[in-house]
Amino acid sequence: MSHALSExxxxGALVILFIALSFASPHFLTSDNLFNIGAQTAVIAIIATAQTMVIITKGIDLSVGSVAALSGVVGxxxxxxxxxxxxxxxxxxxxVGAAAGLVNGLLVTVARIPPFIATLGTMSVGRGLVFIVTGSVGxxxxxxxxxxLGNGEFLGLPFAVVLTAIVAVGVAFLLSQTRFGRYTYAMGSNLEAARRSGVPVRRHLTAVYVLAGVLVGLGGMIAASRVNSGQPNYGIALELDVIAAAVxxxxxxxxxQGRIIGTLIGAFLIAVVRNxxxxxxxxxxxxxxxxxxxxxxxxxxxxxxRQRLEARG
Structure with a gap:
């Protein structure tokens, strides 16, 4: 019920914003702008999907912006x-994204560094590597x-939107219908209880960060494709947008707690706000x-x- 209420x-906020912008700007409902919103939503949604998996485990990934930039630049x-x-x-x-995710996962599970600090370090390292690789030039x-990936079409739809749908359906199935998903939610609800229940915590948590890195790498490549260039400054403050979309x-x-359908709605809301x-x-x-x-x-x-749920429970 709480999931449904949030979604x-x-x-509802998205519908209200959509209607308001339709009246506020004559350019909002044009086909070109809607195509642009779709492509912009795709990047935020794919990376927010990665962030959602990490958040479900009671973690956070602050490195998504720099890793997306590094992935797009290398591509x-x-x-x-x-x-x-x-x-x-x-x-x-x-x-590249998977490698960054592996680093994050090992820092959290083996080095036992809190996710906030571990991914903050990866954010700094990733951004530095972007500037080193490019010489600070696009x-x-x-x-x-x-x-x-960023501007192409498939059956009349933006190709990026099609990729987003594939990612969303795949990750939603993974979280709701597989052991991977059950372990992910269990770890986020009570890590010690999950460990005592036989969940391979270190291995599974590392796998979550690696999969998140894979999606961030894909999102970074789509972003680079949209502007037909690799931009070393891309993704600065992107973590705010994707965290906002997930929450x-x-x-x-x-x-x-968290579902991909909710993240998609949040990503679309953030993209419409930006647009x-x-x-x-x-x-x-x-x-x-x-x-x-x-x-x-x-x-x-x-x-x-959460306070209301605890009061009822």
Whole structure:
């Protein structure tokens, strides 16, 4: 019931915002802008899906922005300098994300560093590597085929949206219908109880971070494809958007709770907020304020919901 309430609340806010922007800007409902919202939502949704899995385990991943940037930059470099196809480059970008996820997982499970600190370090390392690899200069002169993931179409739909749907369905099935999902929720609800029940905590938690890294790598490649370049500055403060999307959709920062359908609604809401702010010529700084307030409200609502559940229980 609490899942449904969070999702309905987020969906209601999205509908209201959608209607308001339709009246506020004549450019909002154009086909080009809706296509742009779809592609923008795809990147946020895929990376927010990764964040949701980590949050369910009672963790957090602050490195998603820098890892997405590094993955997209490396993908662009292997296309431009090594002649890789866009699919091979995507595989490389995913591998970069998976490697970062493995580092995060090992830092949390083997080194026993709290997720906040571990991923904060990875965020710094990842951003530094991006600037080292690129020399702080964007990766340009890419073939037109590089735009397939971010700007291509499949059956009239943005290709990025199709990829998002595949990812969302796959991860939702994984979390709701498999042992992987049961272990993930169990660890977030009570780590010690999960360990005593026979859950291989270290191995499973590492696997969660690796899978999250895979999705971040894919999201970074889509983002690079959208602008047909590898941008070393991409993803700064992206962690705010994806955390907001996950929490708005019902994922609890206290662990053990969250669904992908809610995350998708949250991601769409954040993308529409960003898009509407651009159309209304609202400064990027004010956009950050808006997202921050949304996070406050979502976390406060989550706390109230948990207090009510505890009072009933």
């Amino acid at each position: 309905l609340t987020a969906a 662009a470099i292997v296309v431009r300098d090594l002649g890789f196809s866009v699919w091979a480059a995507t595989a490389v970008a995913i591998a 990766v340009y002169s890419l073939p037109e085929s590089f735009q397939l 708005i959709g019902g994922a609890s920062l206290f662990g053990g 509407g702010a651009v159309l209304l010529d609202i400064s990027i700084h004010y956009q950050q304020v808006i997202v921050g307030v949304i996070i406050w409200a979502a976390v406060y609502f989550d706390q109230l919901r």
